[in-house]
Amino acid sequence: MSETVKLTLDEVRALSLSILTKSGFGPEHAAAIADTLTTCQTDDCQSHGLFRLFMCHDTMKSGKVDGHAAPVLKPSNNAIVRVDANAGMSLLAFEKALPLLIEKTRANGIAAMAINRCFHFSALWPEVERLSSVGLAAMAMVPSHSWVAPAGGTRGSLGTNPLAFSWPRSGKDPFTFDFATSAFARGEIELYRRAGKPLPEGVAIDKYGNPTTDPKAAMDGAMLTFGSYKGSALSIMIELLAGPLIDDLTSLESMEFAQGAGGAPYHGEIILAFDPAQFSGGRVSDNDARAERLFADITDQGARLPSQRRFAARARNTERGYVEIAKTLHDDLRALAEDVRAV
């Protein structure tokens, strides 16, 4: 990073709250979003930290999101927590439904949260880590917009469809991953375009369905999934579980709904939670030891567990009490704050 600016975690949160509030988010939404942005920024997760304030602002400007929407928990007597975000951002809905998901997971051993009708822009790892932080394992999936071609295809049908997972580790950072099933993140292609660099082979096709390494042609065409036909199959599974299963939009439908407007896509989200105590018949510590032995076997050979860079940043930033962000980002955020004030 070139020139940077230091911000305390309180300053990160306050700056977020300020811009969100001025953009038109009510206090509950602003708080839920600011908390998540602060969590991401604490981990130096730049792509989903303060940078996302631009997308939140754009989403509000696009006019479809309700900054004051009250999420509604639907009553249920099963192991599913259904929460209707009512065309608000997803994070407040997640927050409101989380205690019931934890309760249902502890009662049933396995439970699911389905968030409907939400605008979604956030990383999934903060959500699955909320569950691992209370001793539950969790998996989360969302569709997005149909920018990604299926294996053997010529145009976008699938979203970037991230899959996140977190496993609780006693006294340690959890085992967490959160990856897009597209070979590249859409933002990465944009960075290549700005830098005038060719893309690696195998991440995108042009609008005629031919392989391309030209970032501009890729933006007009489609991305490919990671892992060829296996990644493609996984991405279709995510469409189904986080879309039709829960009575919500596929990435194709979400793209149509947006009608070219910028901002966060509108769709659903599914989160699965697992209680190791119930699944193992109470033998949690024996099985924790079993998992730790696997992790040790992986790291002993020099391989890295996912998220380690993020956990190192978390430890460092929490200890020193501040984060560093690029001065250019800080300047842009201050300009945004001014801009919003002027509206």
Next chain:
Amino acid sequence: MSETVKLTLDEVRALSLSILTKSGFGPEHAAAIADTLTTCQTDDCQSHGLFRLFMCHDTMKSGKVDGHAAPVLKPSNNAIVRVDANAGMSLLAFEKALPLLIEKTRANGIAAMAINRCFHFSALWPEVERLSSVGLAAMAMVPSHSWVAPAGGTRGSLGTNPLAFSWPRSGKDPFTFDFATSAFARGEIELYRRAGKPLPEGVAIDKYGNPTTDPKAAMDGAMLTFGSYKGSALSIMIELLAGPLIDDLTSLESMEFAQGAGGAPYHGEIILAFDPAQFSGGRVSDNDARAERLFADITDQGARLPSQRRFAARARNTERGYVEIAKTLHDDLRALAEDVRAV
């Protein structure tokens, strides 16, 4: 295929039952295994059809499997069906626990089956398709033996760890996939070795942790996962959910348990089931249409949904009432039947 032999489906099942029974499997286990082998052979799934009778026989010869083990369903008042295979093959345990999994899924919206202490050799798609055939979506995962290195690693820590998923489609074959998270199946490497052909790049490392295309060096070293660090993360998730979560062995532990004996690995299995009616608040047909539109968008551009070759074989073989297998396989199976009789 060169010279082939035609067998009716009844003959496939009878041959399986005969060899299994003579090998030492009791009638319930023999029937459960023969049914699955017949299902696979009907779909021309050669790798998991009659060919697997050799592995069943080897597993019995290795002396650890109990051919008469009665699976025990553990009582539960949650959404988990725990079934102890009691050191028998997995399929009878699955069969015994399936009705309760369906019942719990319909009652809770989401439910899981954990099979413990089983020997496992079978494809996962027949199991997830049992669930999609009654209108439920399902996901299944198992570890195996630690033949697969994590991304960035130098030796095996992970199993081939397949992930299978099936989604019910009204009046149509389901959307199903079943893939190993290793880049190659272990059997494929063996086929390359026999044919004296080099492996593709990126599927294996030798015993020193260096990339190799030599099948023999790969068998002595480790396989790699598909999709680099993303496939590796997914494989670790499968270890955790189908191992420590359910109080059962990781692939490392399963390999140790086997002590070099051939036959099927011994470990656990997890199956998750989802009821679209409960998740969608009863709006199943609207959401079926949504899923069908996605499938059509994929196939309209010339991409294939997974399992289509298998479904075509199923239709053809069911209609004509027989399957074709290689004459060499049939000869070997007859020799096996004689061999077992002689024991």
